[in-house]
Amino acid sequence: MTEVLPVANAHRIGSPVMLAKEDVADRRNQIEAKYGTADELRRTRDFIGLTLEQRIALEDLEDLEFLEGR
Amino acid sequence: MNENAGLVRQAEWFAQELENLLTAVLGARETPYTGVPVGVDNRGEESFLIRQADPEGVPLTVDGRPLLRLAYRFRCTCSNPVNELQVEDSGISLRAEADAEPMFHYDYVRSVRGTIPAAHINVHASNDSATKAMLACGAKAQGRNRRREFVQRGFFPTFSSLHFPVGGDRLRPGLEDVLQMAVYEFGIDTEGGWLDVIEESRERYRETQLRAFVREFPDIAFGELRSGGYLNGDTVVRPERVGRPSRLKRY
Numbered sequence: 001m002t003e004v005l006p007v008a009n010a011h012r013i014g015s016p017v018m019l020a021k022e023d024v025a026d027r028r029n030q031i032e033a034k035y036g037t038a039d040e041l042r043r044t045r046d047f048i049g050l051t052l053e054q055r056i057a058l059e060d061l062e063d064l065e066f067l068e069g070r
Numbered sequence: 071m072n073e074n075a076g077l078v079r080q081a082e083w084f085a086q087e088l089e090n091l092l093t094a095v096l097g098a099r100e101t102p103y104t105g106v107p108v109g110v111d112n113r114g115e116e117s118f119l120i121r122q123a124d125p126e127g128v129p130l131t132v133d134g135r136p137l138l139r140l141a142y143r144f145r146c147t148c149s150n151p152v153n154e155l156q157v158e159d160s161g162i163s164l165r166a167e168a169d170a171e172p173m174f175h176y177d178y179v180r181s182v183r184g185t186i187p188a189a190h191i192n193v194h195a196s197n198d199s200a201t202k203a204m205l206a207c208g209a210k211a212q213g214r215n216r217r218r219e220f221v222q223r224g225f226f227p228t229f230s231s232l233h234f235p236v237g238g239d240r241l242r243p244g245l246e247d248v249l250q251m252a253v254y255e256f257g258i259d260t261e262g263g264w265l266d267v268i269e270e271s272r273e274r275y276r277e278t279q280l281r282a283f284v285r286e287f288p289d290i291a292f293g294e295l296r297s298g299g300y301l302n303g304d305t306v307v308r309p310e311r312v313g314r315p316s317r318l319k320r321y
Binding site: 001002003005006017020046050051055059060063066068069 | 079086090094098101102103104106110121143145171219225
């Protein structure tokens with residue numbers, strides 16, 4: 001892949017933020033404290049559906065699962 | 071030297087490519103469309119998440135008023151010997167501004183489990199015939215499993231749980247296709263020259279996939295080149311397609 005520069009008027013996105021395992025765990029704990037675990041959210045989704053906030057929370061938890069290599 | 075320094079840059083460039091595409095098609099705005107990539111180093115194996123900056127999605131407007139929200143996420147790793155970032159799984163979705171549930175989402179899963187196609191679309195709609203068919207699979211596992219899920223967990227099979235295959239690993243739709251669909255089907259606001267930008271981006275994407283196909287199937291590529299008489303000289307000139315759009319660009 002060759003270098004990609006911002007085109008006219010586009011924001012420069014910048015280098016990735018590298019998270020430590022503790023950062024990932026903190027983020028997960030914050031989300032779960034408010035919305036429940038990913039499994040709980042999936043059960044709610046399959047049963048009655050999710051609010052937008054819950055859907056975003058589930059996506060965030062699944063992102064964290066991916067980043068951890070689960 | 072960190073052998074994975076290249077992956078960090080690749081993740082940055084991928085995110086920048088998405089930002090460039092959205093800016094050129096939808097227009098510049100105060101805040102970026104794409105979030106800064108997030109990465110984790112799992113004992114030398116790095117994973118990156120690239121997605122839109124706003125968790126609620128990118129607003130797609132019609133006459134300046136938000137009508138839809140576009141969401142995209144690309145979960146990337148590197149497990150190939152040439153140290154190239156690859157998409158492990160991805161999702162692109164559209165939802166109406168007022169609704170929590172998406173209208174549809176295109177998903178890709180490289181390491182798929184079970185019977186789900188690697189590249190597929192889920193459509194969030196109602197279809198009684200489909201639901202009846204999903205439950206009435208007789209003695210087959212699909213029917214038994216769905217009826218059991220309903221009895222034990224209250225999970226009623228919905229049309230959105232069907233996975234429609236779309237093109238496999240190499241020919242799956244991309245963000246360009248969803249953007250173009252949003253323009254054609256919903257008339258979203260765009261910048262001048264948006265179609266050229268989308269076609270050029272699509273062409274780059276498909277060329278990458280084509281190169282990957284050739285690497286994976288050199289026998290087929292070689293056979294075609296030989297039967298086309300291309301192997302006699304030092305260079306190959308792409309044949310002209312007068313009046314026919316390039317398949318690398320076409321929607």
